[in-house]
Amino acid sequence: MSVSEMFITLQGVLTADQDIREEIRKVVQTLEQTAREILTLLQGVHQGAGFQDIPKKCLKAREHFGAVKTQLASLKTKFPADQYYRFHEHWRFVLQRLVFLAAFVVYLETETLVTREAVTEILGIEADRERGFHLDIEDYLSGILTLASELSRLAVNSVTAGDYSRPLRISTFINELDSGFRLLNLKNDSLRKRYDGLKYDVKKIEEVVYDLSIRGLSKEAASDVGGEK
Amino acid sequence: MSSKEGSGGFRKRKHDNFAHGQRKDEKDNVNSSSSLMVSFKSFQLELDTRHDKYERLVKLSRDITIESKRTIFLLHRITSDPNGEEILNESEAKLEAVRQKIKQVAQELIGEDMYQFHRAISPGLQEYVEAVSFQYFIKTRSLISVKEINKQLIFTMEDKEEETNTPSSNPYDKQLCTWSLKVTPVDYLLGVADLTGELMRMCINSVGNGDIDTPFELSQFLRQIYDGFSYIGNTGPYEVSKKLYTLKQSLAKVENACYTLKVRGSEIPKHMLADVFSTKAEMIDREEGLS
Numbered sequence: 127m128s129v130s131e132m133f134i135t136l137q138g139v140l141t142a143d144q145d146i147r148e149e150i151r152k153v154v155q156t157l158e159q160t161a162r163e164i165l166t167l168l169q170g171v172h173q174g175a176g177f178q179d180i181p182k183k184c185l186k187a188r189e190h191f192g193a194v195k196t197q198l199a200s201l202k203t204k205f206p207a208d209q210y211y212r213f214h215e216h217w218r219f220v221l222q223r224l225v226f227l228a229a230f231v232v233y234l235e236t237e238t239l240v241t242r243e244a245v246t247e248i249l250g251i252e253a254d255r256e257r258g259f260h261l262d263i264e265d266y267l268s269g270i271l272t273l274a275s276e277l278s279r280l281a282v283n284s285v286t287a288g289d290y291s292r293p294l295r296i297s298t299f300i301n302e303l304d305s306g307f308r309l310l311n312l313k314n315d316s317l318r319k320r321y322d323g324l325k326y327d328v329k330k331i332e333e334v335v336y337d338l339s340i341r342g343l344s345k346e347a348a349s350d351v352g353g354e355k
Numbered sequence: 356m357s358s359k360e361g362s363g364g365f366r367k368r369k370h371d372n373f374a375h376g377q378r379k380d381e382k383d384n385v386n387s388s389s390s391l392m393v394s395f396k397s398f399q400l401e402l403d404t405r406h407d408k409y410e411r412l413v414k415l416s417r418d419i420t421i422e423s424k425r426t427i428f429l430l431h432r433i434t435s436d437p438n439g440e441e442i443l444n445e446s447e448a449k450l451e452a453v454r455q456k457i458k459q460v461a462q463e464l465i466g467e468d469m470y471q472f473h474r475a476i477s478p479g480l481q482e483y484v485e486a487v488s489f490q491y492f493i494k495t496r497s498l499i500s501v502k503e504i505n506k507q508l509i510f511t512m513e514d515k516e517e518e519t520n521t522p523s524s525n526p527y528d529k530q531l532c533t534w535s536l537k538v539t540p541v542d543y544l545l546g547v548a549d550l551t552g553e554l555m556r557m558c559i560n561s562v563g564n565g566d567i568d569t570p571f572e573l574s575q576f577l578r579q580i581y582d583g584f585s586y587i588g589n590t591g592p593y594e595v596s597k598k599l600y601t602l603k604q605s606l607a608k609v610e611n612a613c614y615t616l617k618v619r620g621s622e623i624p625k626h627m628l629a630d631v632f633s634t635k636a637e638m639i640d641r642e643e644g645l646s
């Protein structure tokens with residue numbers, strides 16, 4: 127085989143590669159579009175009036191996740207199943223965003239942390255690598271960290287809207303999340319950088335709780351919570 | 356008030372307030388057996404396993420790099436050594452040792468997605484491609500193909516226990532009871548691009564040794580490779596286009612050497628050719644002395 131023949135073969139391989147990437151990019155664009163729509167929906171909870179119909183917003187968001195499922199299903203067909211990590215970079219960002227959105231919906235509904243398995247169910251993908259298109263653990267954790275900063279924002283806005291008990295609940299939740307992340311030994315990568323931002327979210331929420339308690343508002347809230355129980 | 360003071364003040368103020376007390380309770384309340392903590396413990400395990408594997412692969416890759424480099428240096432001695440055969444045998448032994456290392460890499464990657472750890476092993480593989488293709492060129496004066504390289508990287512299963520519990524991602528690997536590591540086309544290309552640098556050195560060395568034929572062979576071969584890379588151009592990944600610039604420089608050096616040989620080779624005695632390529636300034640003086 128001559129040198130030029132070899133390079134012609136290689137060129138064919140590279141072109142085929144580029145075609146796959148192009149296809150993937152198209153699907154990822156539609157995914158990003160859907161993710162933006164869901165985010166816009168959920169952003170409504172930050173507005174004063176938004177606190178009343180949170181369940182309704184969550185339901186709507188869950189409908190949109192149906193579209194996400196079909197888009198992810200079509201993404202699966204664009205590349206060989208055993209080359210997930212070869213093209214991982216293309217959908218990494220959008221997948222993290224979708225994890226965050228799913229986690230946000232689940233938190234608003236039940237005030238618990240979504241499990242990895244539950245996320246994969248919402249997105250219609252697999253939990254472990256052997257079975258096909260799956261959710262990488264680092265992407266899951268990144269999405270959860272985005273949730274933390276969103277919740278610290280929600281705590282601030284819920285005080286503005288006059289809901290004094292929510293920040294206390296968020297505070298408990300974030301503190302538990304923080305302890306969870308402290309169990310992990312992270313490398314110096316993007317996940318680590320994002321984790322370093324978590325302490326600011328924790329601090330922000332503590333300030334909110336402090337402001338409430340110093341004005342006696344948290345006692346009110348606490349007794350409300352106690353009453354509900 | 357600086358932000359530092361602010362936070363300090365904040366902390367001081369917090370010393371005797373209810374929120375702080377409550378927070379402390381919460382910290383204690385984080386139940387180590389709650390479902391969240393349990394799942395995070397499993398994440399810890401999973402991440403640690405992954406990072407450990409990655410580090411092991413990086414270490415192997417560095418060993419492969421070092422050994423391949425040494426093989427290349429050894430092969431460079433061929434130009435000045437009459438015992439070419441001996442050196443080739445020695446290089447073969449060295450490359451076999453490198454392949455043993457690659458075998459360990461392949462073992463680490465059984466049942467894994469190779470591309471997940473590709474960044475850890477890629478430098479080593481490129482260096483190996485460089486060494487193998489250099490040796491192949493010295494032997495046959497032609498370019499080794501990806502197929503040829505991958506043929507040497509198929510390893511047979513030694514302990515049969517492993518095949519039962521590792522679901523290999525490549526079904527045909529399982530049938531043959533062998534596992535292999537595939538050099539990706541991009542790794543191959545980058546390795547070949549590095550090879551051109553070695554060929555350029557070989558060319559200058561052979562000129563130094565009064566070998567008049569090798570430079571011309573090399574310049575032809577390099578030109579073919581350069582044309583190949585030009586053909587690929589921008590369709591390849593970014594790293595490939597970056598190497599193209601260096602490749603151009605190497606080619607220019609070799610072509611200039613051939614040019615000088617052609618034009619002045621008949622005028623200058625062979626034993627002085629080395630000096631011709633070492634310093635230009637001296638060369639001019641010398642030539643004036645000669646003529």
